[in-house]
Amino acid sequence: MSTQRIPKVEAPATGRDLGYKTFTMGKFRFERDEYFAHIYYPLGRHIIPIDAFLRSLMRDVAWGFFYGTVNFDNVLGTVNHYGTVDLFMGLCNAAYRNANRAYLETFDSKDLKKVFDGILDDWTNEGFDPFAAPDETGLPYGRKRGSNTRAVTRQRVVANRMVGLPGDTGYRSDATGHPVNRQFKDVPQDAPEVHAEPGFEGEVHAFNLFGYLSRSDVTWNPSVCSVVKDSLMCPTTEEHILPIFHGNDRVEWFIQACDEIIWDIEDGSSGKPRAKVVMKAGDVAAMPADIRHKGYSPKRSMLLVWENNDGLLPGRYSRGELKPYPVEF
Amino acid sequence: MTDYRTVFGSLNSYEKGGVEVIDDNPKYYVFSNVFEVASKSKPYEKVAVGKNLRYVIEALRAEGTSPWFAAAHDEAALVMDGEIEVHLIKPDEPLVPEGKEGSIRLDREPKGQKMGWIKARRGHMALLPKGAAYQFRSPKPGVLLIQTIQGDYTLERWADICQTA
Numbered sequence: 331m332s333t334q335r336i337p338k339v340e341a342p343a344t345g346r347d348l349g350y351k352t353f354t355m356g357k358f359r360f361e362r363d364e365y366f367a368h369i370y371y372p373l374g375r376h377i378i379p380i381d382a383f384l385r386s387l388m389r390d391v392a393w394g395f396f397y398g399t400v401n402f403d404n405v406l407g408t409v410n411h412y413g414t415v416d417l418f419m420g421l422c423n424a425a426y427r428n429a430n431r432a433y434l435e436t437f438d439s440k441d442l443k444k445v446f447d448g449i450l451d452d453w454t455n456e457g458f459d460p461f462a463a464p465d466e467t468g469l470p471y472g473r474k475r476g477s478n479t480r481a482v483t484r485q486r487v488v489a490n491r492m493v494g495l496p497g498d499t500g501y502r503s504d505a506t507g508h509p510v511n512r513q514f515k516d517v518p519q520d521a522p523e524v525h526a527e528p529g530f531e532g533e534v535h536a537f538n539l540f541g542y543l544s545r546s547d548v549t550w551n552p553s554v555c556s557v558v559k560d561s562l563m564c565p566t567t568e569e570h571i572l573p574i575f576h577g578n579d580r581v582e583w584f585i586q587a588c589d590e591i592i593w594d595i596e597d598g599s600s601g602k603p604r605a606k607v608v609m610k611a612g613d614v615a616a617m618p619a620d621i622r623h624k625g626y627s628p629k630r631s632m633l634l635v636w637e638n639n640d641g642l643l644p645g646r647y648s649r650g651e652l653k654p655y656p657v658e659f
Numbered sequence: 660m661t662d663y664r665t666v667f668g669s670l671n672s673y674e675k676g677g678v679e680v681i682d683d684n685p686k687y688y689v690f691s692n693v694f695e696v697a698s699k700s701k702p703y704e705k706v707a708v709g710k711n712l713r714y715v716i717e718a719l720r721a722e723g724t725s726p727w728f729a730a731a732h733d734e735a736a737l738v739m740d741g742e743i744e745v746h747l748i749k750p751d752e753p754l755v756p757e758g759k760e761g762s763i764r765l766d767r768e769p770k771g772q773k774m775g776w777i778k779a780r781r782g783h784m785a786l787l788p789k790g791a792a793y794q795f796r797s798p799k800p801g802v803l804l805i806q807t808i809q810g811d812y813t814l815e816r817w818a819d820i821c822q823t824a
Contacts, residue, residue, distance in 0.1 A: 492735060492786050513663040522785065523778035533788045534747055534775035539737060540782025556735040556784060558806050561714040563735065583709045585693070585716065585804070587739075587782075588667045590676070595683070604683040607690070608676035611668035612739065614708045614716070615678070616689040629663060634737075636806075638711040655687040656710050659817035 349474030351452045355445045356435040358417060362453050364472050369406055371419050373433050376405050381460075381470050384453060385573035388460035391446045392486050392551055395439060397637065398644070399577030401622060404601055408442070410579070412641060415439045422577060422622070424600040450482045461548035463569035463630070466512070487553035494537040501537065502545035513569065513630035514544035540587065543567050543632045550625075552635040564635040568627035577622035580643040581656045582635060586613045589631035598622045609633075619647045620654040667781060668694045669740040670720075670800055678822055690822040693718040693739055697802040699819075703795065705762070705805065706814045713760060715813055717805040721797035727765040728794070731755040734762065734787035734807040738779045741801020745785050747774035748792045755790070761810015765792060 346363065353360040359370040367383035369376045378386075386402040393400070395410035404423050409416040418434035420426025454460060456476025457468030461484065489499045502508035510519065519541045526534035539555060543565050546553075550572045552564035568591055577598040584591075586609040593607040598620050607615050607623075617623055625633075646652045668674070673694040678685040691708050697720040700706055709716035721743045729750070736745065750771035755763055769792045777785050787793050787805075795803065807813075 491733060492784070495786070514665060515663065516665050518780070518782065520780065522780065522783040524775070525777070526775040527773055530747075530749070530774040533786070533791065534777065535788075536745070536777045536779050536783050536785035538782055539784040556786075556806055558714065558733055558735065558808065561711070561806060561808070563806050581711055583711060583716070585709070586676075588665050590666075595681075603681045605681050605685070605688070606679040607688060608679065610674050610676040610692075611666055612673050612692045612694040613676050614689075614691050614693060616687070616709070618687050629665075636709060636711065636716060638714055640712070643712075652712075655689070656712075657686075657689050657815075657817050659686065659821065 351448070353445050353449050355417065355437065355442060358435065360449055367453075369419070371433050373419065373431055376419060378403055378406065380453070381464075382573060384450065384458070384460040384470055387446055387450055388482060389550060389574055391443060391450055391482075392461070392484065394443070396576065397582065398579030399598065399622065401575035401577060404575075407577075410439070411436075412644075413439055415442050417442060422599060422601060424602070451477060451479055454478045454482050461551060463549050465570070484548065486551065487555070489554050489557060492535065492537075492556045493539075493542060495535055496532045502542055508545035508547055510544050511546065511567070511630060517541060517544040519544070539565065540632060543587075549630075552637075560639040562637045562639050564637055566633050566635055567630055568625060568633050569630040570627065572623075572625040575622040575624045578617055578619050580638060580647055581619050581654070582617045582637050584609060584615050584617065585634035585636065586611055587632035587634055589627070589629050591631055591633060592626045594624045594626075596622050616656050618654040618656075619652070668692075670694055670698055670802060685822050685824060688822070689817065691820040693802055693804060696820050697740075704814055705812050706816055706820065707809070708804075708820065710809065710815070713808050715807060715809045717807060717813060719795075719803040719805060721795050721801040721803050722799070723797065725795040727768055727792045728762040729754040729765060729769070729790070729792040730762040730787065730807065730810070731757055731759045731789060732808065733789045734805055736779075736785045736787055737804040737806070738781055738783050739802040739804055740781055741797055741799055742778065742780050743801050743803060744796040745777040745779065745787070746794045746796065747776065747788070748772065749774050749790070750792055753790065754792060760808040761813055762807060763810065764812050768792075768794070
């Protein structure tokens, strides 16, 4: 990879006061106007539609920079090193790299998150929820108009063992502010029958996972619902488009629980198209460790994202100790 | 207002997607369908449909009464089709050595204290707690997914179940 580091930002500001704050991190500067996020960096300026930018930023923040690479588009993104994070332009874009236009800086994760939190809170207008599907939220455009702090500070659900166990993360209900989503009204809400003998109430346990998912108020936001050591089942509800291209640093797996998602698969480093994966109810597919993917869900659907949380894996894959695909046959 | 219809799969009705290759090997995606796998399995065979190093997702055709199983770690069972009972026993003596990975199959019902039972339908997830013995009962064919670790009884049939071209 070829990158350049230039010591000083000289790019001009957008020059109009629309009520939004400007944010800087290292030699990056973030500004917004009515329609766009403007990202200035030592080698130039990049522009992203504000709705796409906020939706991508929301996932990056909520996931704690997630596993691997979060590509906001084919230029801007982050790479998680689990303690530090690279903020880059053109790193995963062969043309940028070949033209020596790629640029990155590395920050402490908590420092970059603080800036990203600030951008999200200041740039998200009242009525716009970057976690919601476009059909169920307002518009982000125009001058600064209030805020939506509640929406952008939702905490990702992370069960220690399984949703609903005593002391673990709780259920969703109307009372917790999680009504059944408009596209899941036909999903049964019945609870399993649980007949625990005295003394085993905390061990004999089951819950309605699909009902739980039908009440999710966010899209494209995997939450940990069951845990077997480092094996994390992270179901999520999907509608419209995954805002980012997620670049894997390990193999992850998808199990389609209902409806359909179409995935565009590209090479994780160059962005070269590799495949489309069409997943319907009951389909299972691996996402290799060297790809990036973006999903399209025409109807709200349920996806079981299955992760291996072993912290040694990114290093083992990057050193070539493990093949990027999970099974040989 | 539009009426949305959520499409789930079942043993009797499922539609499979697939990998449309542009410049890649479809085998890398290890693409299968749990209903198709279960439709070709014997009752309670534990066929891996996902593998992430030591961890697996097993697809089981639930039909009739299963053997008793036990594991030294938690497992999770998700019903994808049917109505399935899970019966749990706390054995008097540990059945699985600490550190043993994956589930083991028991020859008979273990001696111990009945913990209780669960009746689960599609979309319900049940805990198979560490150290407990468990048995599935399903009068009609159903499908289970088990989140677990690869064990002695995990079957790998990738060439039979996955898209290869």
